[in-house]
Amino acid sequence: MGALILDPGANTEIPAAGVVGTAADVFTFAESLRRGGEGPRRRILSEATLAFAVQDHTGDMPNDAWVAARESHGWPLCPAHLGLGFFLRGTGDIPTPFGSLASPGTFRGIGAGSTVFWVDPERDITFVCLTSGLLTYTGSMLRFQRLADVAISSLV
Numbered sequence: 001m002g003a004l005i006l007d008p009g010a011n012t013e014i015p016a017a018g019v020v021g022t023a024a025d026v027f028t029f030a031e032s033l034r035r036g037g038e039g040p041r042r043r044i045l046s047e048a049t050l051a052f053a054v055q056d057h058t059g060d061m062p063n064d065a066w067v068a069a070r071e072s073h074g075w076p077l078c079p080a081h082l083g084l085g086f087f088l089r090g091t092g093d094i095p096t097p098f099g100s101l102a103s104p105g106t107f108r109g110i111g112a113g114s115t116v117f118w119v120d121p122e123r124d125i126t127f128v129c130l131t132s133g134l135l136t137y138t139g140s141m142l143r144f145q146r147l148a149d150v151a152i153s154s155l156v
Contacts, residue, residue: 027128030109030117034126053084054107069138083107089120097141099148116144120152127151 021029032038037045045053056079063080070077073095081090089098089106097116098106108118114135117128129147134140 023128023130026115026117026130027126030119030128031126033107034119034121034124054086054088054105055083056081056088056090057084058082069141073138085109089118095138095141095145097144097148099145099152101149101152110140110144114140118148123152123155125152125155 028040029044032040032044033050036047037043037050058080060079062077063082066075066080069075075095078092078094079090081088086107086109087097089096089102089104089108091104093100096102097110098108098118102118103120103122105122106118106120108116110116114133115130117126119126127148129144135143
């Protein structure tokens with residue numbers, strides 16, 4: 001969902017930066033992912049590619065980007081739960097924008113602290129939330145955690 005930034009010094013690729021879209025655009029993209037890569041008019045990803053991208057590729061490794069947040073909030077050390085281009089819910093009672101109620105296979109994209117989408121394949125849910133205003137990363141994460149739990153708990 002963003003530009004690919006290549007840093008030859010670190011030999012790193014980061015899919016991010018400055019994408020603009022409407023809530024309907026983001027929902028269409030996320031809904032295509034929920035449908036296994038099938039877009040409204042054509043397939044955007046193969047099922048095999050999507051399945052590989054939403055696997056946990058970091059195992060028990062912690063997310064080093066969370067060190068300052070963990071220390072400032074007293075949060076426990078927890079697995080990073082990173083796929084290829086997606087953050088994953090994983091398991092455990094840990095701080096996460098997915099909330100406490102999302103299935104372990106739930107995956108998400110997030111942007112600049114004020115936008116998020118996630119897909120819970122087990123519950124067959126697509127969630128999109130675009131807000132204005134940039135919160136700190138932890139403030140945004142806690143806000144999305146509460147919103148996710150409200151959304152999932154409202155399902156009948």
